[in-house]
Amino acid sequence: MRLLPAATLVLLVIVLGTVMLLPQSRWQSVSLDVIASGLQVQNWNQAFSANSYAHATASVSPVQHYWSLAVEEQFYIFVPIFLLGGVFLARKFKWAAASVCVAVIGGLTVCSFVHSIFLSSSDHDVAYFATSTRIWELGAGGLVAVLLKGGLPGRTPKLVAGWAGLAGIVFAALTFSTSLAFPGYVALIPVAATILILCAGGQDPAPGFLSVPALLSWRPVTFIGDISYSLYLWHWPIVVFCVYFLGRGPGILHGAAILVLSMLCATLSYYFVEQRFRHVRHSPKTNQARTMRVRFRSAATFLVAAGVVVATSGSALVPWGIVEAKAQELQSLLNIREYPGAMAFDPGHEKPVPSGLPIRPDASLALKDVPTTAGDGCGVYDPAAMGPEKCVYGSAYPSKHMVIVGDSHAAQFVDPMVLAGKPAGWQIHAMVRNGCPFSAVPPADNSTV
Secondary structure, eight states: OOHHHHHHHHHHHHHHHHHHHSOGGGHHHHHHHHHHHHTTOHHHHHHTSSOOGGGOSTTSOTTGGGHHHHHHHHHHHHHHHHHHHHHHHHHHHTOOHHHHHHHHHHHHHHHHHHHHHHHHHHOHHHHHHOSTTTHHHHHHHHHHHHHOTTOSSSHHHHHHHHHHHHHHHHHHHHHOOTTSOTTGGGGHHHHHHHHHHHHTOSSSOOOGGGSHHHHHTSHHHHHHHHTHHHHHHHHHHHHHHHHHHHSSOOOHHHHHHHHHHHHHHHHHHIIIIIHHHHOOOOOOOOHHHHHHHHHHHHHHHHHHHHHHHHHHHHHHHHHHHHHHHHHGGGGSOOOTTTOOGGGGGOSSSOOOOOTTOOOSSOGGGGGGOOOGGGTSSTTBOOTTTSOTTTTEEEOSSOSEEEEEEESHHHHTTHHHHHHHHTTTTEEEEEEEBTTOOOOSSOOSOGGGO
């Protein structure tokens, strides 16, 4: 019960902040992200989304960072199932249950690591967020906890392991970028470094101030560790809202303000939310009464958890529904007598626009008002991979053919040309690629073609 209350509080604050601070054009996307985060599937939602950490602009979701929490929760759900299966087999065939559990975790870790390497090189965006490519990072920690309970033997090995691990983490923090095929084999560096620091602890730590465990036991450092979960929850939405209002990345002054505000929110969340739900006072009872009390609290915990998830999803559906009601306007065609469009500038048949008409589409639907090519993959037309039957619109038995070539600016003409050519039986071939304007000059960057 430590994770869910704080995570839910931040999600509810994000919903409220989105309604109060962000334009309605952002409401639906953020609402869906909040629902995915509440259901612990934000990593898969993010894996197949257009946004990523490499594109941290004002349009990035304020709950994007919940992907790692989703991976963690999915690990807690599925790995125990494999462990229970291993224990069942161990009892059936009279194997050592502990050895079977180690083998299960080890097998899952190895398979996940291999999958991470291959997927990171072929589909970086999906590999970054996928659960299957991250299990090995958590599994490695589990193996260390089981196999090296007391850390490395001897003080000198622990001293060396601690500083080597700290150096590895600093190296990764300063040198890693979004251009790397992460996680893959690259993630071995921070994972191995963390394992080395864990092995530097134990019952016989390295001497005094020379050791990393002693350094990490310094109270300011342990305080950051105490509030680290809440700090992780709060920092990203604060950054996203700040970037939205600034229209750019924060400088030193704004960065310092973000840090202070994040620390303040994390501290309050830690003491008044995390700890309140984490620690429950137990009164002295008989064994039977204590058992009944534990069962009641367990049932109540599951019910409260389910209720919290439902409440989070319900709160996110409110702003989503408001925008969805307006979205129905897109289902009806414009009345050209009321909205003459370009005909308002026709010198021979001028049709002035009546006053007092609302803007169509509503500003809250601006992100939905996209050409047909944006929804069927034809916005990235590839003549080498797509046959002549792809990205064709209009009449199935055309009297004339029209080809529209260019980038997203050309794509906006596909829909009106289909509409204009419908009475005459035209067929429109859309050969458009976003970010790749049509030109006879060879492209300077082949990655956009």
